Amino acid sequence: MKLYNTLGGKKEDFVPVTPGQVKMYVCGITVYDHCHIGHARSSIIFDIMRRYLAYRGFDVTFVKNFTDIDDKIINRAKQEGIAWNEVAEKYIAEYYQDMDQLGVGRADIEPKATEHIQEIIDITKGLVDKGYAYAVDGDVYFQIEKFSDYGKLSKRDLDDMIAGARVNVNERKRNPMDFALWKASKEGEPSWDSPWGPGRPGWHIECSAMSRKHLGDTFDIHGGGADLTFPHHENEIAQSEAFTGKPFAKYWVHNGFITVDKEKMSKSLGNFFTIKEILSKFDAEPVRFFLLSTHYRSPIEFxxxxxxxxxxxxxxxxxxxxxxxxxxxxxxxxxxxxxxxxxxxxxxxxxxxxxxxxxxxxxxxxxxxxxxxxxxxxxxxxxxxxxxxxxxxxxxxxxxxxxxxxxxxxxxxxxxxEQWNSSLMRFKCPNVTEEFILSKIEERQKARGNKDWAAADAIRKELEDKGVVLEDKKEGTAWKVKV
RNA sequence: GGCGGCGUACCCAAGUGGUUAAGGGGACGGUCUGCAAAACCGUUAUUCAGCGGUUCAAAUCCGCUCGCCGCCUCCA
Structure with missing residues (x-):
């Protein structure tokens, strides 16, 4: 098997760490809103990879996380006037509803960030002890200059990044590109006790902690959307490899985006369609088929x-x-x-x-x-x-x-x-009943018996206008929903 | 500004050194049918954004030009 590895920038032979076994980790969603079709693409493509690897006889362990603590969740909780964990629970339930409808299977392990606070603290502390990270006023930052391979995934040069840095200046960081492992929590925000005071995890550390706990220091495939390559995955590599001293994921796999009018579908542009919107108009199977009809790394116009x-x-x-x-x-x-x-x-x-x-x-x-x-x-x-x-x-x-x-x-x-046809009926002609169609067919049969072709054709036309096509066969007349 | 990707027929889309350049949709013509539908057959790219180069051989490799997009900030 060949697999495109973002790390090498080319297709590479797939050789798992342990023969016959595949351990894969995919970055799941931050649960603060409904999923859109872009999330569906990622979910479906990695579900297919997992299914196919199993089809090829590999023993697959598939981990996909939920990010259930994050600024966006906290903001959403404020907006809705409910607790942050209620927001997380609500959108996890919504996620499952969408994925079940889309036919995306559950991962073998679906860990949540908040269930791995201890592991997160352990790694953060380890990185401080090893000199890769520093604590300031209850925050802990990873010092990217200490990790010489920084940029190897996204092919970025540190100096270029600093020159073009658009990140907000944060006085506490030694380098503007340093990123938070642990954030001191403000009054009223969710927090956990830590050696640096009450706080919560930064965005990237959770994936290092969860993948390590469930798959080990080194595993086979790490996946996610192409937009996670930098900084998320780059930072994961830095944290994990600095901490364990071992290679992190062997193959990095990134799916391409969904575009609308050639532009990336995204929340900020507002050009997105939720999975629920789409599934109110289309059966899930064509949606899956559509997403598989283009190679997973190419952009796909929705x-x-x-x-x-x-x-x-x-x-x-x-x-x-x-x-x-x-x-x-x-x-x-x-x-x-x-x-x-x-x-x-x-x-x-x-x-x-x-x-x-x-x-x-x-x-x-x-x-x-x-x-x-x-x-x-x-x-x-x-x-x-x-x-x-x-x-x-x-x-x-x-x-x-x-x-x-x-x-x-x-x-x-x-x-x-029949299942396909009745599903189509729900979308294409919800007001037509099978009884009605059958009665019309019977009526038409009589007309045909009398060779009254005009009447027969009128009935066919009437049904066609309602979205039903008739097929005359030897055994009788069949009908189906017009696609 | 730095880095990366893409440009294949009317539309979508595989193919990345030698194949008749997959497949789907659409359109048109045909077979079948009372007429249709479905299905099948045929036609729709001597050519792969453009121009050069390498090679016995290029859509595929290299260079340049044009056009489009992404990442560099949260993002699947």
Whole structure:
């Protein structure tokens, strides 16, 4: 497997610290507000990495934290007039609601910063003792000049950073780029006792403490959004490596942003869509599909149009799945080959390898999806020739199983065509009932029986205007939601 | 100002030294159908922002130019 490592700035062979095992840590959210689609991208992509590594036979330990103490949480608590920990609890619950709907699995361990205060204090104290950090008026700062590798992740030069520093001048810092490990708390703010007086953790230290506790000094993959590269991850490296004297994470993986009108989606620009907003308009599966249809490191432009295209793609799968099921319930015993049986068989033979090849190359989900649709096309083509017999059945079952297996690794295609259709109904034609549709179909059947094509077409048109399309088949008329 | 990335068809998007330059959407034409829908077939990039260079060979490597974006402050 190859994995793009921000640390090396290139794709590298993935060799875990312990053969067969993968320990990965991903920076989770600060729980002070609803998640937006950018959080969804990060969550989904790392969920997919975790699933795929497991699919490839690795024993994966996946840790994703919650930052549940932070300035933003304290501010939000003031705004809402509730306690800071109530804010944290509220948005953790909201997060789970969003992620459950999106089909993002829980991490194996989901630690919270406030549950690791002792570990945070231990590391901070250790860094002071080793001379990497200094305490001033109840604050403790990490002195970046003491850590000679500072900047190795984000490829920054200390002098350049200082020259272009936009950080607020803080008289207590020896260097403007020094960052807080521990902050003295102001009156009325949440605080914990420490050797430096009552205070709370700085932003970066929690991840060093939690990853170390749950995964050890050195682990395999550390992930997060590209905007965390600097300063968050750079600082984590400094703290952790200065403290343990050992390499921290071996591979640093960063996902690209979601853009709106080419601009990064962000809170400050106000150009974001919450997950809840999107899921009120779209089923979660097209959302996942959309996010996987571009390589995880590339920017991805968000729009309803893109989501609609994803919807069409998912629909194409379920339409084929339904077709496969119809085919398999027929009991045609006569042996008859389908179209291009040999090529189809070869596709089936090589499909799994093509999938792993794509995913092994830095999780190329976009290529994997391309392969999936090639298979879908060949499958449809094969079925078009109306094959029958044991051989045909075997090939079609294999195709179905492969699509399900690969879909499972990507967490798509997991429902029945009926479940998909009824979900679409909720979004596209919530006021139409199945009874109504069926009665209209029956009415139309009568008209068709009388060869009253005008009446039949009028009914079809009426349903189409309501978002329902009819398909006349030999066995009768089927209907589906128009995507 | 420092650092990094991107620019592939009408749209989205893989491909990063030799392949017919994947796949999806859209459009148009065809097969099928009472008509449709779905599905399939065909057409939509002799060419990869532009210009030079390296090479037997470049969308892929190097240089320059143009355009867009990100990080350097909280940010997935």
């Amino acid at each position: 729009s309803d149009e893109q989501l609609k295209e994803a919807e069409v793609s998912i629909d194409r799968y379920y339409t084929t799945a339904l077709r496969v099921r119809d085919f398999l319930v027929q009991d045609n015993v006569k042996e008859k080959a389908g179209a291009e049986e040999k090529a189809f068989g070869e596709m089936l033979d090589t499909f799994r390898d093509r999938f792993t090849e794509a995913m092994d190359d830095d999780f190329n989900t976009a290529l994997a999806i391309g392969n999936i649709f090639e298979l879908i096309r060949m499958l449809n083509k094969y079925l078009d020739a109306k094959p029958s017999g044991a051989k045909a059945k075997e090939l079609v079952v294999r195709a179905q199983d492969l699509l399900k297996e690969i879909g499972n690794a990507l967490n798509i295609f997991s429902r029945t065509p």
